[in-house]
Amino acid sequence: MTGLIFLVAAIAMMTALAGYRGVAIGLFGVSFVGAVLWFDRHMTDPLSLSL
């Protein structure tokens, strides 16, 4: 899944280089939302901060 997020980000960069700014920013949004959702899925371990 992380590989897919990287892939979308890479496509976004190549799209930007090709001159399609709007599409590139849209793809950035997709990868950003995907990364946030994936982070939320991995926030499972409890923090043990009390001494």
Place this chain on the structure above:
Amino acid sequence: MGPFLRLGNAAAAAGMATILLVAFGLQFGLKEFPCPLCNLQRVAFVLCGFGFLLNLRFGAQPLHYALTLLGALFGLAVSGRQVLLHVAPGGSAYGSPMLGLHLYTWALLLFLAVIVLVALLMMFSARPEHHNTDHQAALRFRGVYRLAAYLLIAATLANVANSFLLCGPFECSDNPTDYWISKYLPT
């Protein structure tokens, strides 16, 4: 965008690529596999670099800096969480320290540095370059600026391959000890 600002954005994009390449070096050199949160921090560095790349290709605009800030804030959240997971005395850390700090702590500091850098670049920005045509921006996008963008894209593509070989199309294990692809390779 003046030459100083353009060089700053190129250096920042190349810097993000360098961070990703150093992480690769440590992964292969020390044989330490990145955990899911470590991989997400790499994603955040890529997201940070995207805004700098847009500045190089289309000229400096507040929207591009905002995308970099979003990436840096996401990276701060991920690295901050990992620091909190391991901050309690007596708890175990993930990976070997480098220059006295673990990689997630370095990542936390670097994301803070990205935010400071964006603030500095915005301070030295003149007006947003909305008036430039795409043709003008494309003409200036050459030499070292184009090289920095290509370096960032190459580092991102390398992470695509690395993530797939490590985790496959599924979820990475919390503490990976081998590549996912190795299950399917003859020994």
